[in-house]
Amino acid sequence: MGTDQSGDRERAMTDRTTIDRTSHLELEQHEKTFLDSNELIINMGPQHPATHGVLRVILKLDGEKVLGTECVIGYLHRGVEKIAEHRTYTMFNPYVDRMDYVAAVSNGLGYCEAVEKLLNVEAPRRAQYIRVILTELNRLASHMLWLGTHALDIGAITPLFYTFRDREEILKIFEKYCGARLTTHAFRIGGCSYETYDGFEREVKKFLDFVTPKIDEYEELLTTNRIWVERTKDVGKISARECIALGVTGPVLRASGVKWDLRKAQPYAAYSDFDFEIPVGQNGDTYDRYIVRMQEMRQSLRIIDQAIGKIPDGPIMAKVAKVMKPPVGEIYHSIEAPKGELGYFIVSDGSTQPYRVRVRPPSFVNLQALDMMVRGALVADVIAVIGTLDIVLGEVDR
Amino acid sequence: MISRLKGQHGSGIREANTYLGQEYIVADSSLIPELLQVLRDQEKFDYCVDITAVHYPDREKQFEVVWILYSFPRNERIRVKASYAETESVPSAVPIWPAANWLEREVFDMFGIRFHGHPDLKRILLPDGWKGHPLRKDYGIIQQDQEWVQINLGIESGQ
Numbered sequence: 150m151g152t153d154q155s156g157d158r159e160r161a162m163t164d165r166t167t168i169d170r171t172s173h174l175e176l177e178q179h180e181k182t183f184l185d186s187n188e189l190i191i192n193m194g195p196q197h198p199a200t201h202g203v204l205r206v207i208l209k210l211d212g213e214k215v216l217g218t219e220c221v222i223g224y225l226h227r228g229v230e231k232i233a234e235h236r237t238y239t240m241f242n243p244y245v246d247r248m249d250y251v252a253a254v255s256n257g258l259g260y261c262e263a264v265e266k267l268l269n270v271e272a273p274r275r276a277q278y279i280r281v282i283l284t285e286l287n288r289l290a291s292h293m294l295w296l297g298t299h300a301l302d303i304g305a306i307t308p309l310f311y312t313f314r315d316r317e318e319i320l321k322i323f324e325k326y327c328g329a330r331l332t333t334h335a336f337r338i339g340g341c342s343y344e345t346y347d348g349f350e351r352e353v354k355k356f357l358d359f360v361t362p363k364i365d366e367y368e369e370l371l372t373t374n375r376i377w378v379e380r381t382k383d384v385g386k387i388s389a390r391e392c393i394a395l396g397v398t399g400p401v402l403r404a405s406g407v408k409w410d411l412r413k414a415q416p417y418a419a420y421s422d423f424d425f426e427i428p429v430g431q432n433g434d435t436y437d438r439y440i441v442r443m444q445e446m447r448q449s450l451r452i453i454d455q456a457i458g459k460i461p462d463g464p465i466m467a468k469v470a471k472v473m474k475p476p477v478g479e480i481y482h483s484i485e486a487p488k489g490e491l492g493y494f495i496v497s498d499g500s501t502q503p504y505r506v507r508v509r510p511p512s513f514v515n516l517q518a519l520d521m522m523v524r525g526a527l528v529a530d531v532i533a534v535i536g537t538l539d540i541v542l543g544e545v546d547r
Numbered sequence: 548m549i550s551r552l553k554g555q556h557g558s559g560i561r562e563a564n565t566y567l568g569q570e571y572i573v574a575d576s577s578l579i580p581e582l583l584q585v586l587r588d589q590e591k592f593d594y595c596v597d598i599t600a601v602h603y604p605d606r607e608k609q610f611e612v613v614w615i616l617y618s619f620p621r622n623e624r625i626r627v628k629a630s631y632a633e634t635e636s637v638p639s640a641v642p643i644w645p646a647a648n649w650l651e652r653e654v655f656d657m658f659g660i661r662f663h664g665h666p667d668l669k670r671i672l673l674p675d676g677w678k679g680h681p682l683r684k685d686y687g688i689i690q691q692d693q694e695w696v697q698i699n700l701g702i703e704s705g706q
Binding site for chain 1: 645649
């Protein structure tokens with residue numbers, strides 16, 4: 150058994166044809182390696198707990214140093230865009246929840262708003278406030294999940310228990326609101342299909358009081374923790390220019406010092422009604438991205454706090470036809486999802502089904518920066534960088 | 548901006564319009580490399596949001612490629628569209644925006660549109676040996692590369 154395995158490994162490394170077929174890395178010029186040892190190509194994933202799903206990364210290594218990477222994705226490809234062409238606008242709505250499944254509410258918001266624009270209807274104020282509250286709660290849940298798993302990857306186990314305990318409270322609110330915890334399908338084209346339940350405001354307020362000190366608690370565990378700082382400071386650095394060139398958005402872009410958030414730059418839903426800051430970093434390293442996301446969680450709480458106190462009365466659904474036939478035309482609408490710019494490009498041919506739906510996924514575009522961020526770093530840093538990019542493979546592969 | 552572009556490239560820009568408050572330009576495919584460069588360098592569209600395509604089987608030039616651009620300094624978005632026949636290849640935007648790399652690979656994977664000048668044009672979401680391009684309109688929703696499924700997954704059908 151043992152000899153067989155090592156034989157296989159040797160063959161895999163020397164068999165040029167297999168490597169050429171799977172990777173561009175071998176085609177590059179050989180770089181000088183430490184002690185003239187052989188470069189090593191190893192495969193990380195798709196079944197690997199630290200790749201957050203089914204991401205496969207082929208690493209070219211010189212000892213512990215990363216010379217280059219290549220991502221192999223598509224293991225979770227379900228053809229969402231093709232499915233959309235064969236469903237009515239309403240029928241496609243639940244499918245979008247299955248892309249970024251830890252932030253399903255954001256996905257739904259982007260899609261519903263895009264179709265509403267195409268139909269030229271606007272959701273009533275009350276619905277928009279409910280949308281903001283639920284979307285921000287979802288951003289909080291998404292960041293909590295990111296924090297727990299990211300810290301776990303780096304070796305801190307405790308934050309995972311804390312964040313999952315607190316995320317549970319958000320999921321309970323979702324469950325009470327619409328019956329689902331993860332793939333919520335909370336919104337409908339034209340507004341919300343559910344009225345808030347009795348005691349919704351009270352429970353959200355209670356949650357705010359509950360969670361505010363908890364975020365300090367997470368920070369106490371990590372922010373000045375020497376191991377955490379050593380593992381994240383100056384790791385996976387990316388400058389603002391590189392971010393923009395690579396199309397990277399969301400907290401990763403902001404941690405590099407670009408003060409850009411679609412909620413402010415091109416406000417949608419009711420975001421222009423609320424006061425909040427856009428947290429930015431300076432160094433564009435893993436530590437700054439951590440700080441930015443922590444501050445974003447506090448800003449989300451601030452938005453929810455403002456919104457919950459003044460949800461307007463009125464209807465929750467605009468007047469939309471049961472059978473939707475948007476006029477011939479195209480629309481691109483994007484929102485600030487927890488991971489970055491989530492866009493929907495929808496082409497209507499005037500029928501009940503979209504002619505084409507294109508989803509611009511933030512995780513997919515952000516993942517492109519991985520190679521640049523880990524070149525020259527150590528293998529262990531690859532894990533940290535995958536964590537800090539905050540990708541969800543359901544959205545990368547669609 | 549639109550009028551300036553029209554002044555510079557008059558005949559190449561077939562249509563420049565606004566729909567639902569969003570600006571778009573329909574350009575000649577021959578003008579595309581120059582137009583994209585001008586949009587980035589002179590008009591400061593520094594962020595390539597998305598590159599995608601739409602398949603219109605009934606048209607003479609079947610594929611409409613769409614570039615969605617955003618400018619950080621201007622806080623504006625614009626869509627550039629151009630039509631290509633199945634045999635034509637599209638100039639790659641990777642030298643202009645590195646972000647175009649994976650986006651173009653996805654368009655190639657899903658539509659079979661080739662981009663010349665792309666550093667590593669190959670499939671991205673589907674397996675390398677897959678036959679067919681699923682987002683074309685003539686590709687059925689339950690259609691699969693049965694041969695690939697049988698060889699690689701060892702099952703009769705993926706359905």
